Amino acid sequence: LEDLKSLSTSAQKPEETTFYYALALHFNEQYKDALKFYNQYIQTGTNAKLVSQARENAKACKYALAILPKKQAVTFVNAGKKVNSKFPEYNPFVMPDEGYMFYVTQKEGTTGHVYDAKGYFASDIYISKYKYGNWTRGRSVGQPNSYGNEKVTSISENGKYIVYYVDNPLSKNNLQVAENRKKYSFNPPKKIDDKRINNNSGKQHSGVFSNDGNTFIFSSKRNGGLGGYDLYIVKKLPTGKWGEPQNMGPEINTEKDEIYPYLYDNGQTLYFSSNGHNTIGGFDLQKSTYDNVAKKWNSPENLGLPINTPFDDYTICFGQNKKTAYVGMWRKDGFGEKDIYQLIFENEEPLYTTINAKVMYEDSSQFTPALTIEVYNEKDELTGIYTKKQDKGSFIMVLPPGKYKINLLQNDNIIYQESIFVKDHNLYKDFVEKKIILKGIPKQE
Known part of the structure; x- marks a missing residue:
């Protein structure tokens, strides 16, 4: 510069x-x-x-x-070196409980061991598990990875359908789907067997299924479109066959490209990437909501800063609520080219855990005396004061995810201290019972 x-x-x-x-x-x-x-x-x-x-x-x-x-208040958390590398990693999509993440990598060691036009290795689809607060080392999903390019383009909101883009000499430029048969276990991917979707005269790019699998929104460049890649919607007929794909029209599509559709809010919100709508530069992420009265999609809104950047921003995937999301982007604190990040929206309410803490003495069957409980966060800031009445064996705390220190006080004297971790991601529970065992014999008031 x-x-x-x-x-x-x-x-x-x-x-x-x-x-x-x-x-x-x-x-x-x-x-x-x-x-x-x-x-x-x-x-x-x-x-x-x-x-x-x-x-x-x-x-x-x-x-x-x-x-x-x-500009929104957003914290960016890098997924770590077990997922990211000096090569591009992007298109992260998580299962509903955020326990597993599928993503695309072009790092050394991908299946084909061949380079693309930009000098990177051909893209493969990898998977990582969220364990003990970190993402584990990514590994290949196997099929449909090959010596060509494969990408994950979406996971349905309920985690039932994964859509892959596959482009190799044996399966040229088509969309495939893998269906969840049980938790985290998917059937082998199959080409979406309908020529109106996988159109040989056009180019397919990406797609997403509704939760029930009866609606499919996909991006394709074909005759009759409004520009480059357009978004199309197609619904299943009572016969189980797909109907005729419908262009989503000028409210959604532009003379340029619309790609990577993603459905949320039980199909009521459509996210996608476009270089034709208002943009900060290149492709930006957009959002449209469905009007159930007018039976149409509303004009898209740019997701704004800092989610969108001057670079190309392609996909977004949300976790259990809109407190967290996942994107692939270039940032100065990254490991190389594009990295995968978790976004934490500071102004969105987190998922709270209710903790029913039972207090007892190890060598006494008596109920405990009246106690005051102080809770401190990681910054050693007092976040809550709770009281437990005499002869009441428990107290209730309601806390968002994070690390805390709790002090139990009797007559202003600390008689017990403990650090606790309120879990998030796939470890999250909305109700937890906890026992606190005090040593000795309870002191009389």
């Missing part, structure tokens, strides 16, 4: 330097300065292709500046 800045002020600089300096500023999220240099190049540039791109990028910078005041 600094080298381009110095070169951009030189009288002998190549004409395109101004454009590429603006682009570097754009990628570094310096939207105001990027807009200034894009506009400068629009006025002075002679390369028609770059001038056109500068106009488009300037529009993206203006949009970023307009939505900057609405």
Whole structure:
């Protein structure tokens, strides 16, 4: 960036330097300065292709500046080195309880051991388990991985259907589905056997099933579309066969590309990626909700900053509620190219756990005396004070996920301390019973 800045002020600089300096500023999220240099190049540039791109990028910078005041409070948590590498990892999709994650990797060791046009290894689908607060080392799912490119494009909200994109000489450019037969165990993937979906004259990209499997939304480039890749919706007939796919229309589709559909809220919310709607740069994640009265999808909304970036943002997947989500993106704190991150939305309510704590003495059958219970978070901040009346053997705490220290006090004196961990992800439980055993004989009040 600094080298381009110095070169951009030189009288002998190549004409395109101004454009590429603006682009570097754009990628570094310096939207105001990027807009200034894009506009400068629009006025002075002679390369028609770059001038056109500068106009488009300037529009993206203006949009970023307009939505900057609405930037959401989001924490990014890297999935760790057992999942991410110096190569691209992206398209993360979790099971409903967030116990397993499917994702795409192009790291060394993928099935084909061949390179794609960008110099990366061909893409494979991997799976990782969430265990003891961390993601385990990713491993290949086996089928449909091959020496071609395979990608996971969605998991239905209830975890029943996984859709894969497969492109190799034996299975060219098609969508496949694997159905969940029991918890975390899927049938072998099969090509969606309908020529109206896997259209040989077109190109398929990605798709998602509704929870009941009777609706399929997919991205395809084919005759009759509104632009490049469009989103289509198709429903099963009473016969079990698929009906005719319907283009989702100009409310959703643009003259450019719409890809990676993902359904949430029991099919009432559609997420997808587009470079044709309002964008901060490249592909941005969009959201549309279904109007049950008008029987149509509403105009999409950009998911905004910092979820979308100046780079291409393709997929998003939510956990048990909208407190957490998963994306693949480039960030400065990453391991290499794109990494997988968990997003934690600070303004969304977490899943709370109710803890019924029973207090007793190990050498006495008596009920315990009146106690005060103090709860401190990881920052040693007091987050709650509870009381237990005399002759009452338990007290109730309601806490969000996290690490805590509890102090039991009798007459303002600490008689017991313990650290507790309120679990999240697939370890989460909404109700927990806990025993606290005190040594000695209860002191009289």
